[in-house]
Amino acid sequence: MATVRLLTDAEAEAAPRVQAVFADIRAVRGSDFINNFWRGLANEPATLERTWSSLKEVMVAPSALDPLTKELIYIAVSVASGCSYCIHSHTAAARAKGLTDAQYGDLLAVIGMASETNRLVTALGIPVDPEFDVTG
């Protein structure tokens, strides 16, 4: 159950700002499919525009990390945030970008390991070693 209506294509067409973003999503992705996140966010055109613009800049534009690595980081954050939708959408995106079963197994193992040591460190109140200062 969403807190807002998910805009249909017909409704998006009637809202120029939404329609422009939807058209750009389709062009950038080379697919007609608009997933529910954008259909919900479309209720807030300003946030829709800003979020899609940022996402294109961060996730789509060529950068120092390859697209699959960026999806793995996205999944890791989504798991720690407990966002089921985000986990599913970015796991599907990672699969589409070539994620293998073995890589997915590694991703899960690292997420689990980090989660465990994060809590052990926090419980113990471990002070940061001066050796970790990388600011020189």
Added chain:
Amino acid sequence: MATVRLLTDAEAEAAPRVQAVFADIRAVRGSDFINNFWRGLANEPATLERTWSSLKEVMVAPSALDPLTKELIYIAVSVASGCSYCIHSHTAAARAKGLTDAQYGDLLAVIGMASETNRLVTALGIPVDPEFDVTG
């Protein structure tokens, strides 16, 4: 302020199970440096042994993801968990494994972006698109 004492080398030498783990950490890392996490965890030899053994299996052994990518995932989880110590130790580890400034910038951008969309999705209660079902 830690909730336990951080074991000195002298104390570790007096505890055979701890000493064995510390020796293995030094051998695997090719360095004499033992960071505070292990010195604190050394108060619990069973957890020390299990955690180091898992960490070697997950983070050190050759696997489908390269060592730097695994560090980036570790950092992402640590940021979302709010573990300052873990962020510092794994950012230093990533730097030692060749993380460039440009890659670090990307890592930050993806973590920030994911955190933002995670919360928007959660606030809106977006239902998972059936298209994301990858289980066939």
Added chain:
Amino acid sequence: MATVRLLTDAEAEAAPRVQAVFADIRAVRGSDFINNFWRGLANEPATLERTWSSLKEVMVAPSALDPLTKELIYIAVSVASGCSYCIHSHTAAARAKGLTDAQYGDLLAVIGMASETNRLVTALGIPVDPEFDVTG
């Protein structure tokens, strides 16, 4: 799927402490509707009484912040905690107290923005500026 049974009106009537709280909820809200949270919490009469009493004091009694602003804060915390039920119940409550579409859009934008900068700050380990000390 709940971990406890949700008490029906008939069951509540058979439990005097529960019945007293349910009657007060109905009187305070001017509505016969008792939402599932209270029906589940009713399995623990002491916690039911304490929670309802606190909620009345914090959310219902006149105070320095107006009722709608308090609902927005409640939603923000619920989103960050990932409590779907709480998001839905308090978004509905905010709507009932006059939340407009434009205000809801702002709420989402601020939650998203804060979530992003929270993680960037945490990843970077930014030290607090002395200028932020407001304790004089």
Added chain:
Amino acid sequence: MATVRLLTDAEAEAAPRVQAVFADIRAVRGSDFINNFWRGLANEPATLERTWSSLKEVMVAPSALDPLTKELIYIAVSVASGCSYCIHSHTAAARAKGLTDAQYGDLLAVIGMASETNRLVTALGIPVDPEFDVTG
């Protein structure tokens, strides 16, 4: 301890993209003070530009919620995310925008109350009442 250097004014002046953002922050805020977050983020000019631009749009531009209410929401998210820096910077900002002691007391009470009921609901696995569906 930060994971990056905090840029001094002299360093910012030597980096045109950073300098432009710092100048805009000073103009918008009518103050010479640049807090540490921006000095750290300045290591990543693209993220610095995007984040400041979004922050201006969300927090500074006139919108349906007044500036103080937006700060309260920002603080609430920051507390739930456990970002100490963010809590201090936005509590100071809220004070500067007129937050009274009584309002601050209310903010704390609502954050505490929401945190408690969030966890109770989650522990009990309470299903969402159909009455909370506001999508009509």
Added chain:
Amino acid sequence: MATVRLLTDAEAEAAPRVQAVFADIRAVRGSDFINNFWRGLANEPATLERTWSSLKEVMVAPSALDPLTKELIYIAVSVASGCSYCIHSHTAAARAKGLTDAQYGDLLAVIGMASETNRLVTALGIPVDPEFDVTG
């Protein structure tokens, strides 16, 4: 919707490493029932083996805390992590180990109370009292 297939008994029988873990789970628990977590994790035999081995060591082997107390701690962490599956599986496990309604009520009350004071402390930025230093 899971991101992986949940292995059936027939599929597990065809995978020797999975079959060995499933057989051990059944032997240790004295029950034929294999819950979905293990059926999903079975897609990653190495993580399946390591996780079950750790779980046996931590939760099943005799130790200083009794089995029910360990389940209560497990539930508390799961609630704070927002893992609905974990809450249900460990609440059922606790019930099977003798958790009474009154003890469950106490567990809920402590989880709620801790969640509230955690956030109040974080919002206020309370410094740790030197009296809490237990490392002597």
Added chain:
Amino acid sequence: MATVRLLTDAEAEAAPRVQAVFADIRAVRGSDFINNFWRGLANEPATLERTWSSLKEVMVAPSALDPLTKELIYIAVSVASGCSYCIHSHTAAARAKGLTDAQYGDLLAVIGMASETNRLVTALGIPVDPEFDVTG
């Protein structure tokens, strides 16, 4: 750095509602020591009174769980919430109530284990087994 002043004994004596709570804390605990949390919360007398009253009811009054077990649950939640102050204060409280080194080791192991499996379950999107329905 706190966001509020921590009230001294002299300031508390000048505020009757605060003084009454401080006197009750001292009487209940049989100690003159008032820790910083209460000194900070004292800026909000209504929240101070409500929080202390709830804490007495939940943590001090005789109930189905023994005092040490309740402290362990409190620590577990505080670790998952990342509240360093709460971890230190309740670890000290648990020590004062007889927590042994071996029990503390168990507590850490369970917290770590739960944190790891919480995230694995969340990443995998495991559906709840119908067998875990305890509501009959």
